[in-house]
Structures are given as C-alpha cells and as structure tokens.
Amino acid sequence: MNIPKSNFSEWYNSITKDAQLCDIRYGIKGFVVFMPWAVMSMNRMYAMYEDALERRDHLPALFPALIPESYLTRESDHVKGFVPEVFWVTEAGLNKTEERYAMRPTSETAMYSMYSLWIHGTRDLPLKIYQRCQVWRYETKATKPFIRSREFHWIEAHNCFATREQAMAQVYEDMEMAQEIIHGKFCIPFIFFKRPQWDKFAGAENTFAADSLMPDGRTLQLPSTHMLGQHFSKAFDIKYTDEAGKSEYVWQTCYGPAISRIYAALIATHGDDKGLVLPVRLAPTQVVIVPILKEETKAKVLEKCKEIKKALECCFVVKIDDSDKTPGFKFNEWEMKGVPIRIELGMRDIDAGIAVVARRDTGEKMKIPFAELDAKLDEIAQAIDKNLLSKADTWFATRLSSATKMDELNDILEKNPGFVKVPFCTDEMQGEKCADLIKEKCQANVRGSKFGSDEVPKSEKCISCGAHATIYLYAARQY
Amino acid sequence: MNIPKSNFSEWYNSITKDAQLCDIRYGIKGFVVFMPWAVMSMNRMYAMYEDALERRDHLPALFPALIPESYLTRESDHVKGFVPEVFWVTEAGLNKTEERYAMRPTSETAMYSMYSLWIHGTRDLPLKIYQRCQVWRYETKATKPFIRSREFHWIEAHNCFATREQAMAQVYEDMEMAQEIIHGKFCIPFIFFKRPQWDKFAGAENTFAADSLMPDGRTLQLPSTHMLGQHFSKAFDIKYTDEAGKSEYVWQTCYGPAISRIYAALIATHGDDKGLVLPVRLAPTQVVIVPILKEETKAKVLEKCKEIKKALECCFVVKIDDSDKTPGFKFNEWEMKGVPIRIELGMRDIDAGIAVVARRDTGEKMKIPFAELDAKLDEIAQAIDKNLLSKADTWFATRLSSATKMDELNDILEKNPGFVKVPFCTDEMQGEKCADLIKEKCQANVRGSKFGSDEVPKSEKCISCGAHATIYLYAARQY
Numbered sequence: 001m002n003i004p005k006s007n008f009s010e011w012y013n014s015i016t017k018d019a020q021l022c023d024i025r026y027g028i029k030g031f032v033v034f035m036p037w038a039v040m041s042m043n044r045m046y047a048m049y050e051d052a053l054e055r056r057d058h059l060p061a062l063f064p065a066l067i068p069e070s071y072l073t074r075e076s077d078h079v080k081g082f083v084p085e086v087f088w089v090t091e092a093g094l095n096k097t098e099e100r101y102a103m104r105p106t107s108e109t110a111m112y113s114m115y116s117l118w119i120h121g122t123r124d125l126p127l128k129i130y131q132r133c134q135v136w137r138y139e140t141k142a143t144k145p146f147i148r149s150r151e152f153h154w155i156e157a158h159n160c161f162a163t164r165e166q167a168m169a170q171v172y173e174d175m176e177m178a179q180e181i182i183h184g185k186f187c188i189p190f191i192f193f194k195r196p197q198w199d200k201f202a203g204a205e206n207t208f209a210a211d212s213l214m215p216d217g218r219t220l221q222l223p224s225t226h227m228l229g230q231h232f233s234k235a236f237d238i239k240y241t242d243e244a245g246k247s248e249y250v251w252q253t254c255y256g257p258a259i260s261r262i263y264a265a266l267i268a269t270h271g272d273d274k275g276l277v278l279p280v281r282l283a284p285t286q287v288v289i290v291p292i293l294k295e296e297t298k299a300k301v302l303e304k305c306k307e308i309k310k311a312l313e314c315c316f317v318v319k320i321d322d323s324d325k326t327p328g329f330k331f332n333e334w335e336m337k338g339v340p341i342r343i344e345l346g347m348r349d350i351d352a353g354i355a356v357v358a359r360r361d362t363g364e365k366m367k368i369p370f371a372e373l374d375a376k377l378d379e380i381a382q383a384i385d386k387n388l389l390s391k392a393d394t395w396f397a398t399r400l401s402s403a404t405k406m407d408e409l410n411d412i413l414e415k416n417p418g419f420v421k422v423p424f425c426t427d428e429m430q431g432e433k434c435a436d437l438i439k440e441k442c443q444a445n446v447r448g449s450k451f452g453s454d455e456v457p458k459s460e461k462c463i464s465c466g467a468h469a470t471i472y473l474y475a476a477r478q479y
Numbered sequence: 480m481n482i483p484k485s486n487f488s489e490w491y492n493s494i495t496k497d498a499q500l501c502d503i504r505y506g507i508k509g510f511v512v513f514m515p516w517a518v519m520s521m522n523r524m525y526a527m528y529e530d531a532l533e534r535r536d537h538l539p540a541l542f543p544a545l546i547p548e549s550y551l552t553r554e555s556d557h558v559k560g561f562v563p564e565v566f567w568v569t570e571a572g573l574n575k576t577e578e579r580y581a582m583r584p585t586s587e588t589a590m591y592s593m594y595s596l597w598i599h600g601t602r603d604l605p606l607k608i609y610q611r612c613q614v615w616r617y618e619t620k621a622t623k624p625f626i627r628s629r630e631f632h633w634i635e636a637h638n639c640f641a642t643r644e645q646a647m648a649q650v651y652e653d654m655e656m657a658q659e660i661i662h663g664k665f666c667i668p669f670i671f672f673k674r675p676q677w678d679k680f681a682g683a684e685n686t687f688a689a690d691s692l693m694p695d696g697r698t699l700q701l702p703s704t705h706m707l708g709q710h711f712s713k714a715f716d717i718k719y720t721d722e723a724g725k726s727e728y729v730w731q732t733c734y735g736p737a738i739s740r741i742y743a744a745l746i747a748t749h750g751d752d753k754g755l756v757l758p759v760r761l762a763p764t765q766v767v768i769v770p771i772l773k774e775e776t777k778a779k780v781l782e783k784c785k786e787i788k789k790a791l792e793c794c795f796v797v798k799i800d801d802s803d804k805t806p807g808f809k810f811n812e813w814e815m816k817g818v819p820i821r822i823e824l825g826m827r828d829i830d831a832g833i834a835v836v837a838r839r840d841t842g843e844k845m846k847i848p849f850a851e852l853d854a855k856l857d858e859i860a861q862a863i864d865k866n867l868l869s870k871a872d873t874w875f876a877t878r879l880s881s882a883t884k885m886d887e888l889n890d891i892l893e894k895n896p897g898f899v900k901v902p903f904c905t906d907e908m909q910g911e912k913c914a915d916l917i918k919e920k921c922q923a924n925v926r927g928s929k930f931g932s933d934e935v936p937k938s939e940k941c942i943s944c945g946a947h948a949t950i951y952l953y954a955a956r957q958y
Contacts, residue, residue, distance in 0.1 A: 023593055027547045028580060033593055036538035036608065043539060059515035060522060064630055065544070065582075065613060066566070068506045084572045087545070089582065091567040092617040101507060103544075103568065103582070114502055114512055129515065134544060134612075138571040151543055 001275045001336055008216040008268070012144070015267060019276050019337050022145045030143040030150030037337060038146075038263060040284035042153065045259050045266075046132060048185055049155055052177050058128040058157055063110045065133070066101040071109040075235040078108060081202020085137040087150075103136040108203065108228075108254060111158045112236040119250060121241050122162060126170075127250075130157035146264035147220065147479055154258040160238060160250040167227060167251035171208060174225035174255040175451065178210050182222060182257075187279050187389040188212055188265045189396035190222055191419065193448035193474060198432035201254075205229035211447055211476070212265045213399055217417025219447065219476040222262055228252040269392050270361075276338025277361055279388050280381040286316040287377065288339045290330045292346030293322075304350050308343065311374060316341075316381070335360060340384050341377065361387050406463055409475060410442045419447070419476050423469030425462035434464030444475045480754045480815055487695040487747070491623070494746060498755050498816050501624045509622040509629030516816060517625075517742060519763035521632065524738050524745075525611060527664055528634055531656050537607040537636055542589045544612070545580040550588040554714040557587060560681020564616040566629075582615040587682065587707075587733060590637045591715040598729060600720050601641060605649075609636035609734075625743035626699065626958055633737040639717060639729040646706060646730035650687060653704035653734040654930065657689050661701060661736075666758050666868040667691055667744045668875035669701055670898065672927035672953060677911035680733075684708035690926055690955070691744045692878055696896025698926065698955040701741055707731040748871050749840075755817025756840055758867050759860040765795040766856065767818045769809045771825030772801075783829050787822065790853060795820075795860070814839060819863050820856065840866050885942055888954060889921045898926070898955050902948030904941035913943030923954040 001018060003011045016022050021038040034042070050060070066089060073079040082105045089101040104110060111129070119127060132155050143149045157174070161167045175192050182188050190212040200207040201224065209224035233239070233249040242248050270277040280286050289309060291301045302322060309318045319339075321330050327344070334342060344356040354367045357377070361384050368376045399418025403409040412420050422438075425431055427449060435446040449471055457469040480497060482490045495501050500517040513521070529539070545568060552558040561584045568580040583589060590608070598606060611634050622628045636653070640646045654671050661667050669691040679686040680703065688703035712718070712728040721727050749756040759765050768788060770780045781801060788797045800809050806823070813821060823835040833846045836856070840863050847855050878897025882888040891899050901917075904910055906928060914925040928950055936948040 023596070025593070025596060026543055026589075027550060027592060028543060028545055031543040031545060033543065034541035036540050039539045039541055060518045061515050062513035062518055062632065064505055064507060064510040064512065065615070066507055066510060066630075071506060086572065087568045087580075088570040089566050090569045091579070093563050093565065093619070100570070101566075110505075113506060114504070117502070117504060136544070140572070151545075153541065 001273065004273050005215055005271060008214060011271070012268065015271060015275055015336075016145050021267070024145060028150075030139060032145050032149055032151075034153070034260065037284055041266070041278065041282045042259050042263050044282050045186065045262060046155070049177075049181055049257055049259070050130075050132065052181050053130050053155070053157060056128075056173060056177065057126075058130045058159075061129050061131055062133070063104075063107055063114070063131055065104055067104050067107075067110045069100040069102060071113050072102050074109060075203045075232055077231070078203035082106065085139070087136050087138055104133070105135055105137045106256070107131065107133075107135075107156055108158065108232055109236075112232050112238060112252075115158075115160060115250075116236050116238045119160060119238055119240050122243060125160060125162045125240060125250065126166060127160040128157065128170075129159070130155055144479075146260050146267070149260075152258055153260040154256055157255040159253045159255075160233070161252070162240065162242070162248070162250065164229070164251050167229075167253050170253045171225050171227050174223070174253070175208060175210075178223050178257070182210065182262060183389075185279075185281060186262065186266055187385060187392055188222070188262070188269050189392050191474070192451040194427070194451050195224075195448040196427040196431060196435065196446055196473065197429045198435065199446070199448070201226045203228060203231050205231070208451055209448070211419070212269070213396060213418055213476075214265075214268045214479065217399055217413075217477070218479055219419070220261070220265055220268075220479045222265060223255065223257040225255040226253060228254060270388055271338075274332075275336030277388065278338035278340060279385045280340045281385060283338060283340050284317065285319045285334075285337075285339050286381070287312055287318045287341045287343060288330075288334045289318065289320045289343045289345060290327055290334070291320065291322060292327055292344060292349075294347065297347040301345060301347055301350065305345055308345070308355065308370075308373065312377065315374075315378065331358075341380060359384060361391075404460060404463060406438070406441055409438070409444070409463060413442055413444055413475075413477060417477060419474045420444075421450075421472050421474055422463040423457045423460035424471050424473040425465055425467045426470055427473060434462055437464040438475055442475065443477060445478050447474045447476055447478075449473055480752065483752050484694060484750060487693060490750070491747065494750060494754055494815075495624045500746070503624060507629075509618060511624050511628055511630075513632070513739065516763055520745070520757065520761045521738050521742050523761050524665065524741060525634070528660055528736055528738070529609075529611065531660050532609050532634070532636060535607075535652060535656065536605075537609045537638075540608050540610055541612070542583075542586055542593070542610055544583055546583050546586075546589045548579040548581060550592050551581050553588060554682045554711055556710070557682035561585065564618070566615050566617055583612070584614055584616045585735070586610065586612075586614075586635055587637065587711055588715075591711050591717060591731075594637075594639060594729075595715050595717045598639060598717055598719050601722060604639060604641045604719060604729065605645060606639040607636065607649075608638070609634055623958075625739050625746070628739075631737055632739040633735055636734040638732045638734075639712070640731070641719065641721070641727070641729065643708075643730050646708075646732050649732045650704050650706050653702070653732070654687060654689075657702050657736070661689065661741060662868075664758075664760060665741065665745055666864060666871055667701070667741070667748050668871050669744075670953070671930040673906070673930055674703075674927040675906040675910060675914065675925055675952065676908045677914065678925070678927070680705045682707060682710050684710070687930055688927070690898070691748070692875060692897055692955075693744075693747045693958065696878055696892075696956070697958055698898070699740070699744055699747075699958045701744060702734060702736040704734040705732060707733060749867055750817070753811075754815030756867065757817035757819060758864045759819045760864060762817065762819050763796065764798045764813075764816075764818050765860070766791055766797045766820045766822060767809075767813045768797065768799045768822045768824060769806055769813070770799065770801060771806055771823060771828075773826065776826040780824060780826055780829065784824055787824070787834065787849075787852065791856060794853075794857065810837075820859060838863060840870075883939060883942060885917070885920050888917070888923070888942060892921055892923055892954075892956060896956060898953045899923075900929075900951050900953055901942040902936045902939035903950050903952040904944055904946045904948060906950055906952060913941060916943040917954055921954065922956060924957045926953045926955055926957075928952055
C-alpha cells in the first residue's frame with residue numbers, strides 16, 4: 001500500500017487488489033471473482049447473521065435462481081422497479097425457453113408464489129423464511145467491487161404475518177438485528193432511515209434502510225427492511241382463514257443484508273494507510289507468528305513457534321509465516337492483510353522468556369512473558385474489537401451535522417461530508433421535487449428521516465421550497 | 480406415510496412431499512424449492528464437507544454464476560459434453576448481451592481463466608480452491624427431487640499442481656475425504672469406481688466416481704473426482720516457471736460433492752416405512768419432547784419439559800412439541816420427519832422420576848431416570864449413528880455379486896439388483912460397444928473398475944464379446 005486512505009477511492013481500489021480480496025479481470029463486465037481472503041471473512045459474517053436469524057425463528061430454504069417472467073410482473077410497482085435490471089435466460093440447450101426466465105434480482109416473486117400454496121390458516125403464521133444466495137442486477141451505474149456489482153451475495157428474509165402490527169414488529173426486529181450484528185459484531189456504525197415515499201423499495205409501503213458512511217463522507221446503503229403491507233399478498237393471493245373463518249390477506253415484510261456490500265463497509269470503516277484492519281472475530285487469520293530466523297538457531301525458534309501456535313489454537317486461528325521472505329516484508333504484508341495480532345519471535349526473545357506482540361489497530365508493541373501469553377492475547381483481542389468499534393463510532397459522530405439553508409448544506413457537504421439534517425416540507429410523494437432540487441444544487445440525496453427520532457421542526461422552513469417544514473430529513477452524497 | 484419403502488419410487492416421492500423436504504410446484508420444469516427441513520440438514524452437510532476441505536488446505540472463493548460462451552468452448556471435449564445442457568442468458572435489461580453467457584453447468588472454464596492469471600511460479604502451487612454454489616443443467620431426462628434436477632447445490636474444488644504425481648495424490652485425497660464424510664459422518668455406503676474411458680467427465684483423463692445404491696438396487700452417483708491432466712491447462716494457458724526457469728503446464732484435478740444429491744442418498748439409505756430416519760449429527764431437531772398433557776397437571780408437566788430441554792441443550796437441538804395435537808399424532812409426525820430421539824413425559828412419569836425415551840432407528844423404548852438423562856442420551860445418540868452405519872453397510876454388502884454370462888447378469892439384476900462384477904475385455908474406448916450390449920440386453924450400465932482392487936481375471940472371457948477378459952468391471956442399473 002502506498003496510497004493514503006485520505007485518497008479514498010484509489011486507496012479502495014488498491015487495497016481490494018493488493019490484499020487479494022477480489023479480481024476484476026473476469027470476462028463479464030461488473031462480475032468479479034471474490035477471492036479467499038475476502039470469502040473467509042464473508043463466511044464468518046454469513047454465519048453470524050444466519051445464527052441471528054435462526055435465533056429469531058427464521059428457517060432457511062433455497063428457492064430457484066430463475067424466476068418466470070410471468071411471476072416477476074405480477075406486482076405492478078415491483079415490475080417497474082426491477083425489469084430494467086434483469087438478466088434474462090431465453091435459451092436452454094438448443095431450444096428457446098417457453099417464456100423468459102429472470103435471473104433473480106431479488107426473490108419476492110419466486111417465494112410468494114409458493115407462500116400462497118403453503119399458507120392456509122393461523123397455524124401457518126407467522127412464516128419466517130430466509131435464504132442465503134446470490135442475486136444479479138444489470139447495473140447501469142459504474143460498478144465498484146463489493147460496493148456495486150452485477151452479482152452480489154446476500155441473505156434475504158421474507159416473512160408473513162396475520163396482522164399489520166406483527167409485521168411492523170418484524171421490521172423493528174430486523175433493525176435491532178442489524179444493530180446487534182453489523183454494529184455490535186462487525187463494528188460498523190450506521191443510521192436507520194425511513195426512506196421518503198419516492199425512494200422506497202419497489203412494491204413496499206415503507207422502507208427502512210441502514211446507511212453507513214465511507215471515509216470520504218459518502219453514504220453506502222447496508223441492509224434495508226421493508227414493510228410490504230398487503231401489496232404482494234394481494235398480487236400473489238396469499239390468504240389465511242382467521243379464527244372466525246374469514247379469509248384475510250397476510251401482512252408481509254422482507255429484509256436483505258447484502259454480505260458482499262457489508263464487507264465493503266468493513267474494509268472502508270476500519271482500514272488505514274497500511275491496508276486492511278479487521279476485527280479479530282472476522283479475520284481469516286487472527287494471529288500471525290513471524291519467526292526471526294538465524295541459521296544456527298532456526299530449528300529452536302521454529303520449534304517454539306509451533307509450541308505457541310498449538311497453545312493458542314484453542315481460541316484463535318494462528319498461522320506461522322516461515323516463508324523465505326524477510327521479517328520486515330512479512331510485517332508489511334500481514335499488516336496490509338489486516339491480521340489483528342502479530343507475534344515476533346527470535347532466539348533472543350526465547351532466551352528472555354518473552355514474545356513481542358504487536359497490535360494491528362494501534363501499532364502498539366508489547367513484551368509478554370510466555371506464561372501469560374494465552375490470557376493476555378484474549379484481553380488484547382477483546383481490546384482490539386472494542387477499540388475498532390469506539391474509533392468508528394467517534395469518527396461517525398463527527399460526520400453528523402445540520403443545515404437550514406441550501407448554501408450551508410452545500411458548504412458542509414464540501415468541507416465535512418456526512419449526514420446533514422435539514423428541515424423539509426414532507427417525505428410524501430409531493431416532496432420529491434424538493435429532493436430533486438437538493439440533488440441538483442448539492443449533488444446529494446435525501447436519505448429519509450432518522451428512525452426512532454421524534455424531533456419535529458417547530459417554526460422552520462423547508463430547505464428547498466421554503467414552505468412550512470413538517471419533518472427533519474437527512475441529506476448525504478451517496479455511492 | 481402409508482406407502483411401504485419396498486415400493487421405493489412412490490415412497491420417495493411421498494416422503495419428499497410429506498416431510499416437507501421440497502416443493503415441486505414451482506413454475507419452471509425441473510426447478511424445485513428446497514424447504515427448511517431439508518436445508519437445515521444440507522447446511523450441516525455443507526459445514527462438515529467445507530471443514531474437511533479446509534483442513535486439507537483448500538481455500539474458499541466465489542466465482543461468477545455466468546460464464547462467457549467463449550470461455551466455455553475453449554476445451555473441445557468439455558464443450559461437447561456441456562453445451563447441450565446449458566441455460567443461456569442473451570438479454571440484460573432492454574439490451575442484447577455482447578455474447579451469450581452460460582449459467583454455470585460447472586466452473587472449470589470460469590475458474591481456469593483466472594488461474595492462468597494467478598499462477599506464475601512454484602510458490603503459487605499447489606493452488607487448492609473450492610466454492611459452494613449452485614449449478615444449472617438443462618436435463619432432458621426425467622427429473623426427480625434431489626436426485627436429478629435442473630438446479631442443484633454443490634461444492635466444487637479445483638486444484639493445480641506442479642506434477643502428475645501430486646495431482647493423483649489429490650484424487651486419492653478426494654476419495655478419502657468422501658470416505659470420511661459421506662460414509663463416516665452421513666453413514667452412506669458407496670464404492671469408488673474408475674469410470675471406463677467412454678464414460679469419463681468431459682475434458683478429463685480419468686474420472687473416479689462414488690456410486691451408492693438406492694433401496695431398489697439402482698445406483699446413484701455421488702461425488703466424482705477427476706484427473707484432468709493438462710487438457711485444461713493447455714486450453715487455458717495455465718503455466719508456471721519451474722526452479723530451472725522452464726515454463727510448464729500445471730496438472731489439474733477437480734472434485735464435485737453435490738450436497739443436494741447426497742441428501743437424496745441420505746433419505747433413501749436410512750428411511751423406512753414410517754418415513755425419514757436421520758443420523759443424529761444431521762437432524763435439524765435431534766430430540767423432540769412430547770408432553771402427555773392433562774388439564775389439571777399441564778403446567779407442571781410443561782415446566783419439567785422445559786427443565787429437561789434446558790439441560791439437554793448443551794449437546795442437542797431440542798424441541799418441545801406443545802401444539803394441540805394428540806400425542807399419537809405427534810409421535811407419527813416426528814417419526815415421519817426422522818427425529819432420532821423422542822422423549823415422552825406425563826405426570827405419572829414425573830412422579831416416578833423417569834422419562835420415556837424412544838429411538839427412531841430401532842423403535843426401542845427405554846425408561847430413564849431424570850438424573851441419568853444427559854449421559855444416557857449421549858450414549859443413545861452415538862449408538863443410533865453407529866447402528867445406521869452398520870445397518871447400511873450390511874445391506875449394501877448383500878447387493879454385491881458377480882456374473883460371467885449375460886443371462887446370469889440379467890437374472891441377478893432382476894432378482895437381487897445392485898453391483899454385479901463381470902469380466903470384461905477392456906475399459907478403454909474400444910470396450911464401449913460391449914457396454915452398449917449390456918445396456919441393450921440388461922438395461923444396465925457399466926460403472927467401471929473398483930478403485931483399489933487389484934483383482935485381475937485369469938482365464939475368463941468378456942461377458943459381452945467373449946474375447947479374453949483383462950479387467951473386472953461392475954454393472955448396475957442406474958438413476
């Protein structure tokens with residue numbers, strides 16, 4: 001790495017290549033190869049998210065990757081939103097297919113066509129099902145690995161309930177789950193916004209989306225959860241018979257944590273000028289041991305390295321780097337790859353009965369007696385993850401500001417970009433033209449109202465049209 | 480379940496529906512929905528297989544689902560083998576694509592196009608990479624859930640080596656891994672056959688495939704591992720510079736455990752007239768507690784059920800079925816779903832200080848004092864998995880026979896179908912017409928020579944052409 005993180009866009013391209021996270025040279029535009037160092041972390045992220053879903057009574061299933069065009073077009077807003085982005089299968093073997101099949105851009109229509117067969121009575125509710133899969137979208141915007149590509153890896157959960165209240169409770173649970181996992185475990189800060197009506201998911205009543213911030217102050221959307229109301233249940237005829245014998249449409253929600261995109265936020269949130277910085281719980285290698293080798297003591301030092309590795313393997317993924325590169329080269333390489341803890345060990349250390357331990361997040365070096373290594377490393381690992389979270393939170397807090405005038409908003413977005421709270425006329429459809437004005441004047445998007453905030457403007461004016469402001473919305477430049 | 484397993488084909492269709500393993504009513508022919516009860520077991524199978532691969536130094540990666548037609552057609556045997564089975568993407572959004580993209584039927588060509596960029600010297604070897612993904616094949620044969628469908632879920636490992644010997648060692652390791660996981664953990668017996676030259680993988684030098692047996696004595700192919708030689712490395716220009724500075728093509732292998740198909744073998748191998756029987760280590764619910772409820776003692780009994788559940792949760796996935804169905808109905812339902820251990824608990828049992836424990840595999844019922852429950856259940860769990868394995872092995876052994884005449888072969892395949900050892904002229908290409916004769920006369924396929932056997936015919940004649948037999952091959956009817 002010789003690009004400073006302050007030059008974020010180039011730093012990002014460089015680290016995804018240098019740390020071998022992905023390879024963008026595959027033969028189809030917008031499709032990348034996800035390489036082992038990234039996939040090993042993504043697999044840990046998947047495992048934590050799937051565990052969180054299952055603890056909340058979601059069951060895993062696997063639906064087909066292909067969706068008949070006739071399914072996809074059944075809900076009118078949904079079809080408008082997704083059809084321009086679809087990869088279509090039209091041939092199979094030497095034949096034309098009977099109708100076009102969409103490679104799933106998302107699975108509402110695949111899953112709900114089955115839900116209508118599965119749900120009959122209150123006994124079948126709630127139905128909470130998720131799948132881990134890939135989705136494909138023919139993005140016309142510029143692609144960037146992990147951030148926006150034409151193929152991405154996600155989890156999608158699709159739930160049905162007897163009442164609107166239960167569905168809303170699920171939306172809250174989805175947000176709480178993102179808090180537990182993405183913030184609590186991956187150490188990535190974000191804000192949940194209720195999207196304005198003009199920016200909700202195609203087919204939803206309301207969309208709640210977690211927006212994180214990249215180091216350049218531009219926002220990246222992480223999971224969103226959608227209150228679908230009864231739009232899809234009416235289009236797909238998903239009904240249940242209630243206790244009084246009446247037939248009712250179910251209430252639905254869906255939720256989509258895109259693991260490959262959350263991984264982009266992980267790189268961007270924690271990385272530094274030297275490369276990746278990974279939380280211990282997500283690092284493919286958590287502890288790297290670099291032996292300092294001299295010909296005459298080589299065997300002894302390697303022996304001790306193996307002994308330490310064995311002792312630590314109960315709690316950590318440990319690797320000894322005994323390749324023939326220099327220690328300095330190895331230090332740089334493993335720092336670039338974000339390995340959280342490095343142990344350096346030479347004959348002099350062994351004689352002194354200590355190991356030199358270096359923290360990737362702070363650069364701090366410590367001499368630790370062999371006997372204390374196990375216990376100390378546990379402490380250090382916890383301290384690293386805690387530090388990454390608090391550092392990220394602290395930085396995030398500096399990127400929240402507010403403005404009441406368009407000039408002021410533009411000025412903040414230039415000097416201290418992030419989320420800017422602005423008074424706004426409305427987040428209903430008629431507010432869209434005011435949002436368009438912000439886009440035109442400040443190259444920023446209106447992300448919505450902050451979920452959970454009950455702050456209401458008293459005597460302020462809409463930043464765009466000057467009418468009486470009824471709500472605070474947040475603006476940000478976005479990926 | 481009211482179809483006996485002896486009527487295997489109908490039993491199979493019925494159990495996949497009744498136990499809610501899959502739903503075949505999806506809107507595209509040959510595509511099924513894999514439902515939670517199956518996916519939960521499949522996820523455990525994936526985890527064990529991925530762990531086995533990683534312990535053997537394979538790294539996970541994720542390659543695109545779409546493959547440019549120009550990649551797919553680069554190795555001539557491969558293209559002939561796969562192109563008739565491909566689903567083609569030809570449109571994206573409102574545009575035609577630049578060339579046709581294949582939905583991967585297998586990933587050799589996607590991966591090897593990148594390997595040629597990744598491999599330079601001996602330091603880059605061996606390269607051992609796997610991915611967990613779906614593949615799509617436009618099957619023209621009749622589809623059957625899990626056994627043969629147009630979309631299936633698998634793992635594929637693709638490795639590169641400096642020498643032929645290292646590549647062959649990998650093929651042996653792949654077979655040993657199948658033995659460890661599929662036989663040792665999933666309790667499914669099989670034989671590894673070296674396929675005859677006319678039946679090898681498209682593009683391989685040699686194919687080694689694990690064939691299991693269904694209860695009707697027909698064989699089902701489980702993982703296969705392929706010695707690819709240098710066919711693909713020459714087509715994809717994958718070269719390394721050896722220590723002498725000479726440029727050499729790598730030697731390659733690939734390996735494809737199809738988890739969804741192994742799941743079919745799991746259903747078929749262990750199931751009985753009452754439904755599924757699952758090994759404890761693969762059961763989504765391992766212990767079900769059925770309370771025997773009477774109005775006046777309901778609270779007390781449920782309380783005790785919860786206490787037992789809590790105590791057992793350290794080691795088992797436990798569920799209390801407190802729904803309002805009758806105990807008898809619940810017994811049948813959980814037996815049909817294959818839950819390995821059932822605990823029945825009524826007030827009378829509580830007063831007596833015992834729980835009634837029933838084993839799914841043997842039907843045996845035991846009275847176990849509460850204090851011994853933890854320890855006894857561990858023992859029972861181990862006994863169940865051990866029993867399933869030995870039962871399966873014992874049955875499998877009864878299905879191996881041998882024949883020297885065509886009439887005899889046909890007779891065995893009618894009366895005691897399974898694998899039949901026959902003397903054969905050769906497993907090289909020129910033997911194919913002899914295999915065709917067996918297909919014509921006995922509706923059976925030649926599966927190849929048994930891997931690891933050094934038995935050679937002495938003075939026997941080929942069962943088909945009557946020429947001097949040089950090898951023993953095995954014939955079986957197949958799925």
